[in-house]
Amino acid sequence: MQFVDEFKAGRLWGMLTSIDLFDCSPEKIRSEKEIKKYVIELCKRIDMKRFGPTYTVRFGEEERVKGYSMMQLIETSNISGHFAERTNSAYIDIFSCKYYDPFKAEQFSKKFFGAKRAESYFTVRRMPWAKEQKRIEIPNPRDWFFETLEFNRGVSLSLKAKQVYSKKSPYQNIEVYKTKAFGRMLVLDGAIQLTESDEFAYQEMLVHPALFTHPKPEKVLVIGGGDGGILREVEKHSDVKEIDLCEIDEEVVLTAKKFLPFTASGFKDKRANIFYEDGFRFLKGRKNHYDVIIVDSTDPIGPAKVLFSPKFFKLIKNSLKKDGIMVNQSEGIFYRLKFIAETAKKIKKIFPKYWYYYTMVPTYPSGTIGFGFASKKYSPIKPRKKKLKGSLKYYSEEIHKSAFVLPKFAENLNK
Ligand code: SPD
Numbered sequence: 001m002q003f004v005d006e007f008k009a010g011r012l013w014g015m016l017t018s019i020d021l022f023d024c025s026p027e028k029i030r031s032e033k034e035i036k037k038y039v040i041e042l043c044k045r046i047d048m049k050r051f052g053p054t055y056t057v058r059f060g061e062e063e064r065v066k067g068y069s070m071m072q073l074i075e076t077s078n079i080s081g082h083f084a085e086r087t088n089s090a091y092i093d094i095f096s097c098k099y100y101d102p103f104k105a106e107q108f109s110k111k112f113f114g115a116k117r118a119e120s121y122f123t124v125r126r127m128p129w130a131k132e133q134k135r136i137e138i139p140n141p142r143d144w145f146f147e148t149l150e151f152n153r154g155v156s157l158s159l160k161a162k163q164v165y166s167k168k169s170p171y172q173n174i175e176v177y178k179t180k181a182f183g184r185m186l187v188l189d190g191a192i193q194l195t196e197s198d199e200f201a202y203q204e205m206l207v208h209p210a211l212f213t214h215p216k217p218e219k220v221l222v223i224g225g226g227d228g229g230i231l232r233e234v235e236k237h238s239d240v241k242e243i244d245l246c247e248i249d250e251e252v253v254l255t256a257k258k259f260l261p262f263t264a265s266g267f268k269d270k271r272a273n274i275f276y277e278d279g280f281r282f283l284k285g286r287k288n289h290y291d292v293i294i295v296d297s298t299d300p301i302g303p304a305k306v307l308f309s310p311k312f313f314k315l316i317k318n319s320l321k322k323d324g325i326m327v328n329q330s331e332g333i334f335y336r337l338k339f340i341a342e343t344a345k346k347i348k349k350i351f352p353k354y355w356y357y358y359t360m361v362p363t364y365p366s367g368t369i370g371f372g373f374a375s376k377k378y379s380p381i382k383p384r385k386k387k388l389k390g391s392l393k394y395y396s397e398e399i400h401k402s403a404f405v406l407p408k409f410a411e412n413l414n415k
Helices: 002-008 032-045 102-112 199-213 229-234 250-259 261-268 279-284 302-308 310-319 333-350 397-403 408-414
Strands: 012-022 050-059 067-074 077-084 089-096 117-126 144-150 155-168 173-179 183-188 191-195 219-224 242-246 272-275 290-296 320-329 353-360 368-375
Touching: 012 102, 032 050, 032 067, 032 077, 032 102, 089 102, 102 117, 102 144, 144 183, 155 183, 155 250, 173 250, 183 250, 191 199, 199 229, 199 261, 199 290, 199 320, 199 353, 199 368, 199 397, 219 229, 219 279, 219 302, 229 242, 229 261, 229 290, 250 261, 261 272, 279 310, 290 310, 302 310, 310 320, 310 333, 333 353, 333 368, 333 408, 353 397, 353 408
Parallel strands: 219 242, 219 290, 242 272, 290 320
Antiparallel strands: 012 089, 012 117, 050 067, 067 077, 077 089, 144 155, 155 173, 173 183, 183 191, 320 368, 353 368
């Protein structure tokens, strides 16, 4: 990195990282003990020697500034911060003449304080004689989106991106970015849900294997799928007569309609009925009703965790007709094989038939994501032939068949 070389060459003498953390864990930022623990751990992570103790002062009964301020001397400079209780935010500055990794500092701080969003800024201080030198460009995290995929193993995905929308709904943080490489991008609670240029690989593969397997998929239910992309794909099947979509968060649909026309086109079809409801409640009221149920969920943490539970799979089974099929978002085999195997075990206890299959999506963790295919009667191995309205970019008969063939390390899932 040019920046490091500049440091080594002695042309820069200090770097300052300002980290703003939003929606932090209230318990953490209100605890003097946790703040001190954070400083010690941060210094270890960025290899910075501390001098003296961490000073903390509690400020104000005035609401606006209520909270702790912190100061820690470190080799060649200091770390300071303020922890604002009114807004659950933290503002941390790390200034040092010794090089450290600002991204590491940001990622660790975000994780430690359980922040939902972080914004960081870097700036450098120069030697007086370096004034005339060409300004170096320092990557500014404000222009980059980071998704921490595997914090403990140190894996993250970064995309050059500008935020165009952000809203906190009652269920989650919704963000839309414009990325340089992949076009528009939808992010929920920090996790990429789709991008304009690769979403087809996910939506087509969650929908078409089931709809090419079922001989008469007249009634289809989509659970989740608030961006509309799954609807768009289901609507390509003219044998589908009725599509219900049950999305808990209306804000996702509104966001898609405003910023993601390429998926929101799915809301225009007359066969689509939209329900803003909890999936559990919705299913309880519809027994023996659907031919195919498609679960387009976020990752199995937080609110979506229940969508991977036996209770949920039982409800789905009851809402399907006697030859019904369920397909669900089921994570990728490189990072989540254990979870996938556990979920497969749960589904196999409830449905007579189960397979895992997968697709490739460059902006998802490890570039792959898979689906569960649970069936009361039909096997997906031989897709039927039928004509679709509209074109496809990923799905084909050959892809359908090959998607169920798993790499050696994961083949037990389908045994
Ligand atoms: N790791 C992210 C998985 C996202 C699955 N849902 C995508 C929604 C697209 N309709």
